[in-house]
Amino acid sequence: MFFSLKSRLIALILVLFVLSFGTLSFLLFAESRAVIRSYIESSALEKMEEYGSYIDMVQMQIYDVASLVFNSDMAKNWDNAMNDPQLSEGEKMLANLAMSRFLTQATNSYTSISDVSIYRLNGLRIGGENQVVGDPSFLQESWYTNFFTSGDRWLAAHTDVHERVRDHGNPVVSLLMPLGTFHHATTRNVMKVNVSESYFLEPLSRIHLANNSTIFLLNEQGRPLLSQQAHELGAGTLSIIEHIRNSTPKSGVEYLTNDVGGRDMMVYKKLGRTGWMLVGLAPEKEMYSSLHKLQTTTFVVTIAIILVSLCAAAWLSYGVTKPLTRLVLAMRQVQRGAFDQAESLLPPDQDVKSEISYVISTFRYMIIRLRQHIQNEFELKLLRQQAEYKALLMQINPHFMFNTLELVSSLAMQRRTDDTVQVIEDLGKMMRYSMNTNDDRVLLAEELTNVRHYISILQTRFGPKLDISTQESGRLDHLVIVKFILQPLIENAVKYSFNYQTTAEVHIRICRNKEHLHLQIKDNGPGMPQDIITRLQDSETVTAQLEPMLRNSSWHIGLGNVVARCRLHYGSLFAIHITNGDTQGTCIELVLPVQEENHVQRIDR
Incomplete structure (x- = not known):
């Protein structure tokens, strides 16, 4: 047993x-x-x-403010003024107001002090905030009489009916001190320093x-x-x-x-x-x-744990631990991506079916399906990326073709035969170039030739109103770039320059700087809104909005199309810089990695 x-x-x-x-x-x-x-x-x-x-600490602040008032020249001068029979009532009132301002300053110097007041035997009370009151009712209050008889200096929490500066009638704890003398029985003035009861209660409530x-x-x-x-x-x-x-x-x-x-x-x-x-x-x-609750809870939990443990022990066996160990090792291999090694570590299927064997069999099936799923997902991602590129590229063709056909129609109506023939010839070459979607990338020379055809069409259409120039520098032979990225930018530059200017100035610059190819298009248009610049320069925004971009018909569709295709091809190696001039114009610069013809696979040449 x-x-x-x-x-x-x-x-x-x-x-x-x-x-x-x-x-x-x-x-x-x-x-x-x-x-x-x-x-x-x-x-x-x-x-x-x-x-x-x-x-x-609170007591020290109370004693400090009391000492400040007691030892101040202001208090001594005020007391002398009150005792001087030669002074007029107006001069005494000025002395009272000066003393009130001094009490206000003393009160504001300490955060814990609510109010400082001086009570005089003649029934005069002076407090902060210009409080000068002749009210002898305080002479009969118990705290005032007890101070002279027994010298009680601390008052328990009470409501000071005279204090209205900070606590507005809330309970305060007060310190009483004589002013002008050290003995309570001989003083003519009693200084009362109030501290809000909350300063004592709030920290006390946390204990x-x-x-x-x-x-x-x-x-x-x-x-x-x-x-x-x-x-x-x-x-x-x-x-x-x-x-x-x-x-x-x-x-x-x-x-x-x-x-x-x-x-x-x-x-x-x-x-x-x-x-x-x-x-x-x-x-x-x-x-x-x-502790008593813990004792009772511990006893109940102990009995429950013993019963659960006995049930668990009856279910466990040696035959469970060994296959589980091998299953854990296989899981670690799956975590690393080594599906073949994981499958080899799994114990063979047994004729006797149990929970463990079912788990192992299911895990083996999961490895096979996971491997197939990863492979299918990889292939689908490649196909989806290619389809997105085709859709973006095909979007350019009708966009350009409709604009050029309108130009041909206009030339024919004007009976400009030579110009019409030239535009049709340029258009035919451009259509032959753009409708070949088998090539993802083309030689830079072919792209520039296509651009020249397009510029020829623009110059025919606008004549001297269009000032367009092209500058090339660096070693550009045998370089390969993404197809059809310059023409949309030139089209936008010309279009928006004419919308705001009588003469369009477009300058194209292509140069190679070490391992980077710079394509720059500069115009004299109205400039680009800053929010559009920010959205186009954000790589995550452009990449995440490929499908909306295909359906977009706004003014920046050409630029967005170019940026999206460059993101698809070059990824993080691609960069775009967009700047507006001080007064007018926009400069768009595409930075591409240098790729030569012998390093890129050519299709259908």
Whole structure:
């Protein structure tokens, strides 16, 4: 029984899973509680430390702006002006406005400061943005009286009915300081620096100890500073917080019993600058809820994995692994394109049909069909490319023939016999040249001869109104180019030059520069739109639009036809440069690779 792979796999997997998962469950859940507890404590202390640094930074900005106002000459001069009985009310108002502008500048210098205001015993309040108000109602407010009696300098989150500069009535945390003296009981002026409560709440809201955890920011008396924490902590919690405040450690973790008999973890961090303290409370049961869920999930998954593994082991056998290995090797050969080697690596078909043998047989059939498909696709691509070229070339013939026949008709009506005979002779030679579609490429000399026939026809038609010249340079003998690419460009140049000028000037230049042949046609027409230039010079655009180009009848059909055929023949070796003159005219330059006659197969010569 145990000699079969099926039986051995079932027994081995059963033993391994039971032993491994049993041992792991015992060790994992015995140590997970301590690890999670340590991680939660260290993570909570780290978050408290980060938030404490942020609080220190905000406090430093508050003290900086308070110190700036306290020690400024502007504040001293303002206080002296207010105490000077010789000054008129107008002069005092100017001093108040100057002080308001100074408070505005001080407020704008610190992003966290919402507002800085000065409250005077005579009921005068000066704030930023030219706020000078005589309203003695603040003299009766509790924060103002408590400042003089007990010297409380920090106000918990509250709504400042006087502050309207930045927070527009939102809760603020405030610092109170005397102005002009260091003692709170003898001062005539109280400076109130407001900071938006959101500066404390937003980073605090990103600290999560647990889903139902609460984090308190307490002042030096142990009372919450922020509005969302304004609820009682409980007598037991407050006594522990008071004990911690009087102890030496600046941060730590304590565990205490809550009102419902459960245990809570309390993380604290003392802030040294102001005596504030961060206190976080989180239920201990909730912190380990994920661990209990993980324990239950692990048990269920373990049973499921054991059952699935037993079913999989019953299905596997040694006879599966060996042919699968050879199948993988064959796939790698197919990936490299070695279809013959891949087919030789496949195990032979067996009389006994199974899933593996069916996969191997199907893969062998797939290799044969894939090889045939690649060969057919290659042949179809060649045929499709040739058909596209034939269609593009045949598009030129009727386009040119109709224009020339109109010329012949015009000459005959004018009884210009010699010119008519010459045009017909030139047309016959050009038609004989263009209608031979067996040649994909021709000698450059033959193409130039065809161009001369075409120029002869144009000169007969336009006479002195057409100034056309041809310049040849470099070694041009025995060069071969794509057939019928110059005449469409010359036709466009002449046509659009006459549309905008009384005299058409067309200059043709053919030169050889090392391994490149440059064909340049320049005219005095209106120039070509930039979007057409960009589209024609983009190789991917022209190549992808061969079929639309065959159906296109717009003004750039000749040029698009030439560019498409050159792309088909030369690929990346072909380049086109199109530039417009400063005032008028277009220069089109085709750059072709140099190919000589003995390197190109000639057909039907």
